Amino acid sequence: MQHLEYIVMDVETTGLYPDKGDRILEIAAIKWTNGKIKGEFHSMINPQRPLSFEAQRINHITDDMIKGAPVSSEILPQLIEFVGGGCVVGHNIKFDLNFICYELSKCSRKLRDETPSLDTLKMARYLMPHLKTFKLSVLAQYFGIPLGETHRALADVKLTADLFGRLAEIAGEQNISTASEFVKLFGVDKPKFAMQCVEQGSLF
Numbered sequence: 190m191q192h193l194e195y196i197v198m199d200v201e202t203t204g205l206y207p208d209k210g211d212r213i214l215e216i217a218a219i220k221w222t223n224g225k226i227k228g229e230f231h232s233m234i235n236p237q238r239p240l241s242f243e244a245q246r247i248n249h250i251t252d253d254m255i256k257g258a259p260v261s262s263e264i265l266p267q268l269i270e271f272v273g274g275g276c277v278v279g280h281n282i283k284f285d286l287n288f289i290c291y292e293l294s295k296c297s298r299k300l301r302d303e304t305p306s307l308d309t310l311k312m313a314r315y316l317m318p319h320l321k322t323f324k325l326s327v328l329a330q331y332f333g334i335p336l337g338e339t340h341r342a343l344a345d346v347k348l349t350a351d352l353f354g355r356l357a358e359i360a361g362e363q364n365i366s367t368a369s370e371f372v373k374l375f376g377v378d379k380p381k382f383a384m385q386c387v388e389q390g391s392l393f
Contacts, residue, residue: 193368194275195221195307197353198268199345200285201248203236207291212236213261214250216289217342218271221278221350230271231343233258248340262296265289269300276368277306280325280349283377294382304379305372309349312356312375316363328352 198218204211213234220228233250235258245251268289277300279285286306293299313323320331325348329336334351338344360366365374 193222194227194273195278195350195353196272196275197221197278197346197350198282198285198289199279199342199349200288201250201340201342202288203238203240203244205284207288210238211288212238213265213288213292214240214244214248214255215342216264216268217346218268219346219350220271220275221353224354226347226350228271229343230268232264234264235260250341261292265293266296266298269293269298272300272304274301275304276372277304278309278349278353279306280308280345280352281310282306282308283380286377287380290380291382299382300379305368306377306379307353307371307375308377309353309356309375311377312353312360315374316356316359325349325352 196218198216200213201215202211202213214236215233216231218230219226233255235255237260240250240252240255277286286300290299309325309328310323313320313328317323320328325345326336326339329348329352332352332355334348334355336348339348360371365371
């Protein structure tokens with residue numbers, strides 16, 4: 190695999206559907222190059238609405254943990270700068286991009302059009318079709334990757350980065366090594382959300 194800069198990311202949310210009112214609670218990303226972490230981005234996010242019991246049960250994030258956190262319009266534009274010219278990576282990355290792109294559209298921002306994205310879930314299904322399940326925790330156990338806290342953004346990001354490295358090695362053994370091949374086989378399209386108009390002075 191070509192030595193590019195990969196931005197491994199994950200979000201924790203209040204639910205499954207950003208266009209139906211669900212919001213990001215926590216976001217994390219790391220810059221990952223040649224198997225090493227080169228930078229880290231992490232923040233809690235105030236969704237400006239009460240958390241459901243189900244959301245708290247899954248990710249163990251409480252109202253107290255986000256009470257003083259910044260809102261998404263303060264945090265997500267910083268993510269654009271952190272991603273830079275890198276390639277976004279995540280496990281079921283389409284879910285994360287749905288939320289990120291939707292929230293960015295609400296403040297008239299978006300990821301760069303040329304930003305590629307790779308899905309480790311798609312990679313695992315393609316490279317390891319013999320497995321019966323492709324959950325992040327199950328794949329980590331399969332590869333012997335230490336499994337700590339799950340369903341928290343930063344912990345899941347580091348787990349995904351380790352998984353990505355293992356899957357990239359398998360891809361190389363199958364003569365899949367160039368960035369263009371990775372994007373063709375394991376890439377996903379960014380969702381298209383119309384950027385919403387905002388009042389003058391509300392941008393930053």
